[in-house]
Amino acid sequence: EEILKSANTELGHVSDMIGRMILSHPNIAFELEHEEKNILKSPGTGDLAQAVFAVYGGDVARKMNEINYHGEEKIFGFVSRPELTRSTRHYYNFFVNGRYVRSSELAAILEEAFYTRIPAKRYPVAVVHFTLDPQAFDVNVHPTKLEIKFRNPSVLKSSFLRALEEIFRWPTDMIPRVSLPYTAPKFQPVQREKDYVVQEIYQEKLSLVSEGSAYPHKLEILPTRKPEQEKEPEAENRQVFTNMKVLGQLDGTYILASGPEGLYIIDQHAAHERIRFEKIKKAFCTHPAESEYLAVPGIIELTPQQALWLVKNIVAIKDLGFIMEHFGENTFLLRGVPRWNSGGNSEELLLAIVEKLGNESEQLQIDRLVEEELFTMACKSAVKANQHLTEADISYLLNQLEQSNNPYSCPHGRPVLIKINREEIQKRFMRN
Ligand SMILES: [Zn+2]
Incomplete structure (x- = not known):
């Protein structure tokens, strides 16, 4: 049993690592199999949204908003809306120039953006890529090269905060939507059965489950901003x-x-x-x-x-x-x-x-x-x-x-x- 336990722990580590590879290189197709079961599989289309879907599944992916900031530095990726939180920081995925990094500074900025918007000791899910001037940071502070030191953290902070504002921009998206899992009622009308929604939902679920071959072409990840709505976010608010x-x-x-x-x-x-x-x-x-x-x-x-x-x-x-x-x-x-x-x-x-x-x-x-x-x-x-x-x-x-x-x-x-x-x-x- 001990061996089994440690095997599972190992598998956890491996799938964590592959998950991060998928998120850092959405253009490469990865596949992780264990005892003939497909654990992780990414399409390698270069679409980060699909990579997020492959790693975290549709439920999480649909509750994330896209962020996109172009300034001195480029910041892009997906961050969960306040309705989706986790009990640990394990779901923070920061990539600097494609490399996975651990950064308490980036974590602190993310948490500042969410301050009072989510309960204490709850954490968002984040997949964020930073494209920075190689001179702007130093990765050699730690032998594993996972830790990073920024030369000018305050500039990065203001850009990252600006990028994160996008998550909270659309007021109606901020209101948690209630959609309980649908359970088919016991009583089922016999006629016209095919027309009923139950069927459709079931079909939809099936197509999501068999994701091995069929990735949804278009994910329902909400765009943070539609061009025509850009004019007056205040009035909308x-x-x-x-x-x-x-x-x-x-x-x-x-x-x-x-x-x-x-x-x-x-x-x-x-x-x-x-x-x-x-x-x-x-x-x-x-x-x-x-x-x-x-x-x-x-x-x-x-x-x-x-x-x-x-x-x-x-x-x-x-x-x-x-x-x-x-x-x-x-x-x-x-x-x-x-x-x-x-x-x-x-x-x-x-x-x-x-x-x-x-x-x-x-x-x-x-x-x-x-x-x-x-x-x-x-x-x-x-x-x-x-x-x-x-x-x-x-x-x-x-x-x-x-x-x-x-x-x-x-x-x-x-x-x-x-x-x-x-x-x-x-x-x-x-x-x-
Ligand atoms: Zn309260």
């Missing part, structure tokens, strides 16, 4: 929520609405969180250090440890808009609170920040810290589930979502809304 017609509320938790593509289900708590989060963030960005003086100062009693942390970081805390005065021992007077947190509980926020500062072993990144605290606050004041909303509440919520930068996920990366396409509904009612 603004139409998602205002074009909805509210149908009602479900379980005091979800808003049901009909819209351009079918039925939309909005999680009101997630929606409200996103709205509140962006409000605070905007206020913070415009007036980070501005304070509101309190008519009656708050008294903050800390433990000796907390007091130390506070004193050590007093400048950073001031920069967030807190005005403090030492009162004696471990007690402080809070004379002013951040304007950007207007309406929120600033004393609680201060305590949370002090705790965070103390427990942070590495150099503190104040931006990230603030965002994290913003999430917590946004959550606390958001509409809870099981709360009846009036028509006016709902239309207010939809209007606010329309104005959000990213209305599709809450700050923790949960989806704000999902949609069930018209075609999906038709399929289920066996209409053509």
Whole structure:
């Protein structure tokens, strides 16, 4: 059994390696067989989309968007939309001038682009090629030559981020689409059986399964941008929520609405969180250090440890808009609170920040810290589930979502809304 286990592990490594070869050289046909079973097979047509399909299958391939950036450097490939994530970074495939590389820098940029769009500890699937000037990087930092060092990481970062924006450009693609696996109903009408959708779906599945010989000619990988839509992505963006017609509320938790593509289900708590989060963030960005003086100062009693942390970081805390005065021992007077947190509980926020500062072993990144605290606050004041909303509440919520930068996920990366396409509904009612 041990041998079998290790054989399987080996096979895993080998198929990993072949998978990467397929993705790095879509123009070469690869085939991996094990005990007469075809494990991997690529068509070698030079089409990266087909290579992605060969390695990850249609389900994954269809949930990836193409990225394409032409500047000093060329960046192209496929990255999954927020609806498709994995629990490890194992699905990051970065190729520099055709060579597979491991790069924590590239991984960090990818993750920055997805920040708050997917839950923490979830990772996208990425197949990204970088065509760079050979002078722009150094691969000799590690004996295996897998690790890479970039000469000018900040330039590469801005290009890569620009390329990644494409994934989030099309608002309706950002809404997770619900299409449950279709199971044929027990009752099957006898007549005209051939005309039924069940049949068609089954056929479609068959043709996908026998992919050994027949690669789908055209993959349903969504183009990131259609030329005629290029004009006004902003205007497009603004139409998602205002074009909805509210149908009602479900379980005091979800808003049901009909819209351009079918039925939309909005999680009101997630929606409200996103709205509140962006409000605070905007206020913070415009007036980070501005304070509101309190008519009656708050008294903050800390433990000796907390007091130390506070004193050590007093400048950073001031920069967030807190005005403090030492009162004696471990007690402080809070004379002013951040304007950007207007309406929120600033004393609680201060305590949370002090705790965070103390427990942070590495150099503190104040931006990230603030965002994290913003999430917590946004959550606390958001509409809870099981709360009846009036028509006016709902239309207010939809209007606010329309104005959000990213209305599709809450700050923790949960989806704000999902949609069930018209075609999906038709399929289920066996209409053509
Ligand atoms: Zn959330």
